[in-house]
Amino acid sequence: MPTYTAPLEDIRFVLFDYLGVDQASHLPGFADMSRDTIDDILNGAAAIAENVLHPLNRIGDEEGCHLENGIVRTPTGFADAYRTFCDGGWNRLSMPESYGGFGVPAVVAMAVNEMMTSANQAFSMYAGLTGAASAALMGFAPDEIKRLYIPKMVRGTWTGTMNLTEPHCGTDLRLMKTRASEQPDDTYRINGTKIYISGGDQDLTENIVHLVLAKIPDEHGQVRDDLGQVNLFLVPKFLVNSDGTLGPRNGVTCTAVERKMGIKGNATAVLVYENAIGYRIGPKPEASTTKGATDSPVATTAPRSRGMAGMFAMMNMARLGVGFQGMAQAEIAYQNAAQYARDRLQARSISGVKNPELPADPIIVHPDVRRMLLNIRSFVEGARALGLWLAMENARARAAQDESVKNRAQDLGDLLTPVIKAFFTDMGFESTNAAMQCFGGAGYVRDTGMEQFVRDARILQIYEGTNGVQALDLVGRKLSAKGGRAAMTFFQLIHSTINTYSADERMAAFIAPLKTAVDRLQRATMWFAANARAYPDNAGAGASEYLRMMGITAIALTWTELAAVSLRRIAEIESGTPGRRDFYQAKLICARHWMERMVPETAAQLDRIEAGGENIMKMHADIF
Ligand SMILES: Cc1cc2nc3c(=O)[nH]c(=O)nc-3n(C[C@H](O)[C@H](O)[C@H](O)COP(=O)(O)OP(=O)(O)OC[C@H]3O[C@@H](n4cnc5c(N)ncnc54)[C@H](O)[C@@H]3O)c2cc1C
Incomplete structure (x- = not known):
């Protein structure tokens, strides 16, 4: 176990x-x-x-x-x-x-x-x-809703869910059919079916607060395939009286719990809304005349309903959380794989017997096993530091008087949110898979529990917007927003780190690969600027490569900073300050591993991006 x-x-x-x-x-x-x-x-x-x-x-x-x-x-x-x-x-x-x-x-x-x-x-x-x-x-509800619902949710007496997905509508929310009909008392009646709702029903709490996206039909009772009519509603499982006590059951029913690959302890529910009473959260959507308007992540000018602001705020927060889930799964998988690699005896080291008193050496002597372990560890520790750094930047920005400091944190947060969501979860899945591989056949059978990590981590690449769609958000929206200001901010940050440490010889092993990575990333950014407008499929075909490149570069930046801290600490320990030297030396090994083993990927990513989308788009759909 x-x-x-x-x-x-x-x-x-x-x-x-x-x-x-x-x-x-x-x-x-x-x-x-x-x-x-x-x-x-x-x-x-x-x-x-x-x-x-x-x-x-x-x-x-x-x-x-x-x-x-x-x-x-x-x-x-x-x-x-x-x-x-x-x-x-x-x-x-x-x-x-x-x-x-x-x-x-x-x-x-x-x-x-x-x-x-x-x-x-x-x-x-x-x-x-x-x-x-x-x-x-807290951000968008009317005061009375805040008073009645938030304290109970904060205490955990009631849980909350987010309801976007419908059977025919996942990524493309324009197609949503759930309707919200306005009533004379300013409430709404919600009708429709939502699927795959995490925690959509459970026996942990007395009530569940569903936040539901639904369309308010136009004056002819019609709903259109655009986002202009979409709004956010609060729909409680049990209605809530004005004194906070529970009233009758609302018109929302769980009709099924999905059978699925992983996270089996979390109920993934099908929820049917039948004349359920809902309360609008946020402003009413503006009357929209944009029939068929698109919310394609590649289109930078796509109209979005103002009414969805609350859901987008929730989704951005959730995306960072999901990225961290990827790192967290990798962490536990790593711990178990490292222990197994120390214990499991198989074969002898190719550089000579390491444990002659044993019938075989532990598998941790084999470079290929170490490669897998270090791939995971350098990701986990780099990702943890990058994510927490971003949270700290936000805290500093909130306190800052200077508008440029606030903008910097906002820009970096906007740019890196899709990267953290998608790159951390791609790496989370790769890491759990590699950790399972360290166990050989024992990882594939259920007894060791390693295959559960792989199955649990897999959903992270899908929910909260698939990773492919995160990449389109990055390339289609975030790169061009505000004239490319966020990307410029990120590049400047990296160049300033390079300048800070370029005179320090001990940092050369980190600075040179970081410079290579950022040069390639800037080249890829310029390539999109020159080639995506005339032929948008160039952006679509290279987006996932670009996101991964940015993730590798962001963690390379983080490892450079962590290496500098570690060198400082080692120097202090050598002059008598108490501390664990081997801890900081392990940091330097992980930093180098990321630079030597992950940064080189960016060369291939740049080649793939510059190959463009023409050949990918050539084959007729029937021939696939
Ligand atoms: C266990 C689980 C829990 C979930 N929890 C929730 C929840 O709590 N609330 C909720 O609302 N939803 C939830 N979901 C739904 C999840 O967010 C969606 O499955 C996801 O957004 C993808 O939508 P879809 O499944 O309809 O796939 P589709 O949108 O049909 O996508 C299919 C494939 O096409 C790709 N694709 C689609 N559009 C584009 C495009 N424009 N460009 C490039 N590629 C594209 C996608 O990347 C994907 O690979 C959950 C799903 C699961 C499985």
């Missing part, structure tokens, strides 16, 4: 050594964030992740969720664990104190969420989606 030990030493390295979170008391929300306080939070989170959530991970996978007499039953132990989780306040760390949360900075809460996800992804999704839903309500 797999084990999980929260990677506290590395999380502390990122939070304290790299980001100086404990030195940021001048930032809003950071005043109480001393090192001791953060340590207490991390230790508490590690305990519940290791001792409460992780033991349920396999049970959730074995049992799954079942619809019984109209009620969805979650796996044995989930309901008790959910209560323990919420009683401890782990669901609401970063929620505002005004709603009953703890106001802990997002950078710390993200580190905590990582542990919960590694321990049990399916379980942690119930609370994760509730957090995103309550954040959308």
Whole structure:
């Protein structure tokens, strides 16, 4: 059976050594964030992740969720664990104190969420989606809705869901058929079917707050295939009285729970809305005359309904969370693979026997096994630091007076959100797969639990917008937004890091590959600028390559910074400061691994991008 030990030493390295979170008391929300306080939070989170959530991970996978007499039953132990989780306040760390949360900075809460996800992804999704839903309500709901719903959601008494997908409409939300008919009392009646809704029904809480996208028909009762009519609605499973008590059951029913590949402990529900009472969240959409308008991610001018603002806010937050889920799955898979590689005896090292007293050497002596382990580890540690750095940039930007600092964080967040979602989850899947490979046949059979990580990680590349669509968002929208300002900001950031360390010989092994990566990325960006407008399929054909290139480059930038911190710490330890030298030396090895093994991929990516889309588009659909 797999084990999980929260990677506290590395999380502390990122939070304290790299980001100086404990030195940021001048930032809003950071005043109480001393090192001791953060340590207490991390230790508490590690305990519940290791001792409460992780033991349920396999049970959730074995049992799954079942619809019984109209009620969805979650796996044995989930309901008790959910209560323990919420009683401890782990669901609401970063929620505002005004709603009953703890106001802990997002950078710390993200580190905590990582542990919960590694321990049990399916379980942690119930609370994760509730957090995103309550954040959308905080931003866009009328005051009365905020008063009635948010405190209960923050406490975890009720959970939240997001409902976009319909049987004929996943990526292309224009095609949505769910309708919202306005009533004289300003409420709406929602009719339609939503599928694949995570946590769409469960037996953990007394009520569920569904955030639902639906179209408000025009004055002729018609709905069109565009986004102009789409709006966001709150539809509770049980109606809520004005004193906060529960009223009668609303017209939303779970008609099925999907049987699926992974995250079996999370109920993926089909929800049928029949005259369900809904409340509009956010402004009414403007009357739109743009029939057939497109929301193709490649079209930069596509109209979007103002009414979808709440859902987009929720989705952006969820995308970063999903990226972190990819890293978290890779972390637990790595831990188990590294342990197995130390224990499993097979063959002798090709450079000479390493353990003559044993009948064979442990497989960790083999370069190919080490290659797999280092691929995973250099991704996990680089991704963790990059994600937490972005959260810290946001915190700094919120406090800044200077508009340019705010813009910088906003630009980097906009640009890197699709990258974190897609690259982290692609790498998360590759990593769990590589970790399973380290086990040989023992990874493929169920007993070791390694194949569950692969199955659980696979969904991350699909939900919250498929990774292909994230790439189109990056290339079609984010690169050209505000005259390309975000990409310029990213490139400047990298060049400034290169300049900072270029005189330091010890940094040469990191700076040279970083420069190569950013040069290639800039060349690819210019290629799109020159070749995508006249022939948009050039952008579509190269988008996924470009996103991966940007992900590799962003982590190369992060590893360069982490290498500099590690060199500094090693020098301090050598002059007598206490510390674990081997920890920082391992950082330098991982940094070099990323530069030597991942950055070279960017050459092939550039070639593929510059090959364009013509040949890809040539073959007739019938011949495929
Ligand atoms: C376990 C699970 C949980 C989920 N949870 C939720 C949830 O909580 N709420 C919710 O609303 N939805 C949820 N989903 C739905 C999920 O977000 C969608 O499956 C996803 O957005 C893709 O939509 P689709 O399945 O209709 O695929 P499609 O949109 O049909 O896409 C099929 C393929 O075509 C590609 N494609 C489509 N359009 C383009 C384009 N313009 N350019 C290039 N490629 C394109 C896609 O990348 C994909 O590879 C969940 C799904 C699953 C399986």
